[in-house]
Amino acid sequence: MTTTPDQDTALTSAALALGDDALVLSHRLGEWAGHAPVLEEEVALANIALDLLGQARVLLSLAGDEDELAFLREERAFRNLQLVEQPNGDFAHTIARQLYFSTYQHLLHTELAAGESPFAPLAGKAVKEVAYHSDHAEQWTLRLGDGTTTGHTRMQRAVDALWRYTGEMFQPVEGLGVDWPALETAWLERITRVLHRATLTVPDGPRTGAWTAGAGRQGLHTEPFGRMLAEMQHLHRSHPGATW
Amino acid sequence: MVDGVGAHAGGGTGDGTEYERAFDAAVAADERIEPRDWMPDAYRATLVRQIAQHAHSEIIGMQPEANWITRAPSLRRKAILMAKVQDEAGHGLYLYSAAETLGTGREELLDKLHSGRQKYSSIFNYPTLTWADVGAIGWLVDGAAITNQVPLCRCSYGPYARAMVRICKEESFHQRQGYELLLALSRGTPAQHAMAQDAVDRWWWPSLMMFGPPDDESQHSAQSMAWKIKRHSNDELRQRFVDICVPQAESLGLTLPDPDLRWNEERGHHDFGPIDWTEFRDVLKGNGPCNEERLTRRRRAHEEGAWVRESAAAYAAKHTTGETGAIHA
Numbered sequence: 001m002t003t004t005p006d007q008d009t010a011l012t013s014a015a016l017a018l019g020d021d022a023l024v025l026s027h028r029l030g031e032w033a034g035h036a037p038v039l040e041e042e043v044a045l046a047n048i049a050l051d052l053l054g055q056a057r058v059l060l061s062l063a064g065d066e067d068e069l070a071f072l073r074e075e076r077a078f079r080n081l082q083l084v085e086q087p088n089g090d091f092a093h094t095i096a097r098q099l100y101f102s103t104y105q106h107l108l109h110t111e112l113a114a115g116e117s118p119f120a121p122l123a124g125k126a127v128k129e130v131a132y133h134s135d136h137a138e139q140w141t142l143r144l145g146d147g148t149t150t151g152h153t154r155m156q157r158a159v160d161a162l163w164r165y166t167g168e169m170f171q172p173v174e175g176l177g178v179d180w181p182a183l184e185t186a187w188l189e190r191i192t193r194v195l196h197r198a199t200l201t202v203p204d205g206p207r208t209g210a211w212t213a214g215a216g217r218q219g220l221h222t223e224p225f226g227r228m229l230a231e232m233q234h235l236h237r238s239h240p241g242a243t244w
Numbered sequence: 245m246v247d248g249v250g251a252h253a254g255g256g257t258g259d260g261t262e263y264e265r266a267f268d269a270a271v272a273a274d275e276r277i278e279p280r281d282w283m284p285d286a287y288r289a290t291l292v293r294q295i296a297q298h299a300h301s302e303i304i305g306m307q308p309e310a311n312w313i314t315r316a317p318s319l320r321r322k323a324i325l326m327a328k329v330q331d332e333a334g335h336g337l338y339l340y341s342a343a344e345t346l347g348t349g350r351e352e353l354l355d356k357l358h359s360g361r362q363k364y365s366s367i368f369n370y371p372t373l374t375w376a377d378v379g380a381i382g383w384l385v386d387g388a389a390i391t392n393q394v395p396l397c398r399c400s401y402g403p404y405a406r407a408m409v410r411i412c413k414e415e416s417f418h419q420r421q422g423y424e425l426l427l428a429l430s431r432g433t434p435a436q437h438a439m440a441q442d443a444v445d446r447w448w449w450p451s452l453m454m455f456g457p458p459d460d461e462s463q464h465s466a467q468s469m470a471w472k473i474k475r476h477s478n479d480e481l482r483q484r485f486v487d488i489c490v491p492q493a494e495s496l497g498l499t500l501p502d503p504d505l506r507w508n509e510e511r512g513h514h515d516f517g518p519i520d521w522t523e524f525r526d527v528l529k530g531n532g533p534c535n536e537e538r539l540t541r542r543r544r545a546h547e548e549g550a551w552v553r554e555s556a557a558a559y560a561a562k563h564t565t566g567e568t569g570a571i572h573a
Binding site: 023027030031033034035036037038039040041042043046047049050052054056057060067069070090091142143144146147148150151152154226231232234235236239240241243244 | 303306307313314315317318319320321322323326328329330333336337340352375382425428429433435436483524534541542545546548549550551552553554555556557558559560562563
């Protein structure tokens with residue numbers, strides 16, 4: 001790509017933001033391996049994790065060396081949304097996190113794929129994967145929300161608990177020419193439709209706050225994230241300079 | 245299948261009936277037995293036991309490797325490991341489907357696994373203590389599994405044989421990746437090389453035990469070979485595996501932990517030291533290093549997931565008119 005130095009920095013920071021989202025959520029989904037409620041979900045969750053890891057590798061490689069960026073940056077240098085670093089919780093929490101994020105990612109990549117930014121080819125490929133992720137999350141939201149009373153209670157609790165992390169997704173990311181307010185409107189419409197179909201109530205708490213508005217994108221994370229990185233980076237950091 | 249055989253769908257005891265003779269002739273002619281064909285009750289029971297144990301091994305076998313997913317030292321290795329663990333879940337699903345063609349259900353089989361009434365491969369009761377263990381499992385454990393399973397692609401029971409064709413392709417790929425992981429470590433820093441050697445030292449003997457007890461102690465072997473479920477004896481396959489591994493270990497630059505291992509010109513095979521069958525029997529009895537942990541983890545995943553499966557079933561009952569992308573509980 002031919003860019004001016006300024007654009008290059010903006011592109012690098014955008015690649016990091018999107019790459020970190022994919023990397024961190026992939027890691028969280030990887031924690032499910034061997035714990036899923038049904039074997040088909042072992043396959044599905046690992047499948048989604050792998051897609052996201054693939055996206056992360058392409059994006060981080062645009063910004064530098066993928067392994068240096070993943071394993072040698074400290075918490076304050078990560079640019080991912082706070083939403084994706086949230087612990088898995090129960091299956092409903094994982095599904096709520098997937099629903100919020102994959103809907104966002106689907107809308108975002110659809111717009112990027114139609115544009116002319118250097119991210120267009122990548123988004124064109126990712127949008128096919130993300131359409132599947134978003135369908136998977138929607139289907140499970142329906143099954144948990146409109147299944148048993150327990151499923152309904154747990155799913156409602158999960159969508160409520162993660163609601164406060166959703167405003168951050170629509171803070172503009174430098175280097176991405178995206179109509180953020182329109183993206184947010186489309187996201188809210190789609191989420192509202194799915195939650196209603198699932199007989200769930202759309203949460204009414206704040207979606208942004210002094211701490212959560214864009215915080216992850218600025219390197220301010222939640223407490224569980226440091227522990228996640230400690231586990232993820234430990235082996236790589238224990239053998240400086242080694243190749244694997 | 246012959247018309248009217250359905251009347252005997254429950255199978256028979258092998259008292260020389262027309263069905264028995266047709267079954268024997270089909271096995272003798274290397275034809276495949278299919279789900280609706282008549283088969284002896286004992287043949288059906290043996291297959292259910294073996295296929296279920298095989299499926300359970302894939303599912304329990306996810307745990308020792310999944311143990312390292314969150315700590316994989318590069319993104320490339322992490323992707324390979326995730327894909328492998330995902331494949332194992334898929335293999336479990338193929339195999340449960342194959343078992344179900346024999347008239348049993350996945351729920352029933354999982355229940356038998358969780359209550360300890362059906363077994364899984366003893367190898368997965370060993371812990372993965374370092375990253376190199378992931379490579380040792382790929383090279384040795386998958387290598388032993390392939391040696392065992394390739395002949396099953398010609399097994400007399402069609403659904404099992406066809407599942408094995410698909411599984412063996414993917415397993416060979418995993419095995420090469422495990423070998424390549426160990427090679428990178430072996431050629432890496434001294435600490436990485438030592439990590440690889442330590443893993444091979446710990447996994448070598450348990451891998452040899454994967455072929456089962458020696459031929460003179462193997463209770464099911466003779467009948468399974470007569471039915472062409474099994475094509476080679478335990479000791480024969482174990483010898484084949486040792487002969488394959490010795491040159492591979494050399495090219496890896498790693499040693500195998502057996503002072504008695506040497507080429508025997510006369511036999512045209514490698515001689516190797518005695519296996520600790522006491523350890524093997526202990527692990528099989530449930531007293532290996534991780535038996536308790538593996539089963540507890542599996543039971544917990546199942547129990548903690550009960551509400552999810554129940555909710556999916558309740559949703560399906562409410563919306564029976566062909567929801568697209570239905571997810572089965």
